[in-house]
Amino acid sequence: MALPRGDAEEQLVDTYGRVHRDLRISVTDRCNFRCTYCMPADGLPWLPREEILSFEEIERVARLFVERFGFDSIRLTGGEPTVRADLPVLVRKLAALGVDLAMTTNGATLGRLAGPLRAAGLRRINISLDSLRADRFAELTRRDEIHHVLEGIDAAVAAGFDPVKVNVVCMRGVNDDEVVDFAAFGRDLGVEVRFIEYMPLDADHGWERASIVPGEEIVAAIHAVHPLEPLARGSEPAETFRYLDGAGTVGAIASVTRPFCEACDRVRLTAEGKLRHCLFAIEETDLRSVLRDGGTDDDLAAAVQGCVRAKWAGHGIGSLTFVQPPRTMSQIGG
């Protein structure tokens, strides 16, 4: 739900005319899972504590985006956001800005945290789950914790998050045989399952185009069993479909085969305060040094505008000039 912010001083517009209104904030680079397509088995060298933005620093940046640039949507992510201590304290600070506040999580700690996060003002939640089979889940995440994630999904529904969405990264020969099972899971539970195309943001740089299962193929496989019709699309990355029998919705995020860069309204803040205009950006803008060197809000705004002015037309995956960013998805904040 977009809240009107008519009192904003100016809009954050790039050189292609795209107005930015959505901020993704990574609150930590650490994660309790080791998904094979995202992180190496031994993890990554974690950022030292003092390099991570404090809650006060995050709040200051978020306030600037909301009050000066009219942002109406903030999503917390990571790493795994729920491994950051006292996350509900940050949620309370950001909820006070009056934005649509959401989080992406692996769900493993929601049995404990769903209630406190909802009470602190978090409204929407996306939970990542790539297999419904315990053995495959353990192989993919290198953690035997599917029961915690399933409990977490139930806890999120019970805590009143609306909507609860389940994100599935669908990979050829890995979990593409579970598409219809996931659709049935979403229909039964009343949650929207969204299938995400695998992107070249893996730690091992082993991504291949052949590992992608195109969104179109996924939707066709579901439609053959549970007929669907498309819903209108806004600036959302997902193309959403409604089950014709009324059993809810399902989505596909075809970031590679049907990029939606022309409608992109997002910027991303990494855990150590680097601003990125694209998931696949190579250059970053260091907001932490502005914050810690005594910069004013005008200094911060100028740095933000400089970052967004450099935004490119599209990610260019598949083009000859595409270069995979050195950071993994977990280090950027997906």
Ligand code: SAM
């Ligand atoms: N830990 C949280 C989680 O699991 O949702 C938040 C961070 S995680 C990096 C965010 C999302 O990025 C997850 O849904 C994850 O599956 C997805 N992801 C990670 N690497 C990816 C890749 N190479 N391609 C597509 N999605 C990826």
